[in-house]
Amino acid sequence: MTRLMGTAFGITAAAALAFAASAQADPLLLNGTYAGGDAENVWTIASTCGVIGCTGSVASNQGWTSPMTLTDGRWNFSVTKPDGFICDDGSYQPAVISISVDPATLGGVVSADSNGACPGGILSQTPFQLRQV
Incomplete structure (x- = not known):
């Protein structure tokens, strides 16, 4: 009887550990409405x-x-803004804006690239913090 109870306990403990491990491994989803510090840009x-x-x-x-998409634990997406950069010569050029968000901290980075449309190209990276609204 003691051996049977020990085996049952071991199976139960192993199942609990397996469940806990899979729960920890589940990626964090982003669902809802979020805003940055200025609340002008709101994302659903x-x-x-x-x-x-x-x-x-x-x-x-x-x-x-x-x-x-979720890649390496971060949510990533991009947007092309037709007039995203003002070049040194005063012309407007498109910018590819890439955004990466850590779902655990809601901290992110916005990277903008002129794809070489401006002479010499322009690349910028700006950190930001989201909050759920």
């Missing part, structure tokens, strides 16, 4: 994970939408 985000990975979409109150 929906994400899900399935057999082939994690995907989602983000829509901005500024009129754009973008698909997003």
Whole structure:
């Protein structure tokens, strides 16, 4: 009887540990409405994970939408802004804006690249902090 109880306890403990490990390994989803510090840009985000990975979409109150994917624990998406950069010569050029968000801290980085449209190219990176609203 003691051996049977020990075996049952061991199976139960192993199952609990396996469940805890899988719960820890589950990626953090971003779902809801989020804003940055100035609250001018508000994003509505929906994400899900399935057999082939994690995907989602983000829509901005500024009129754009973008698909997003989870890579290395961070949600990533990009948007092309037609007049995103002002070059040294005063001309406007498109910018590819890439955004990466840590779902645990809601901290992120916005990277903007002129793709060489401005002479010499322009690359900028700016950290930001989201908050759920």
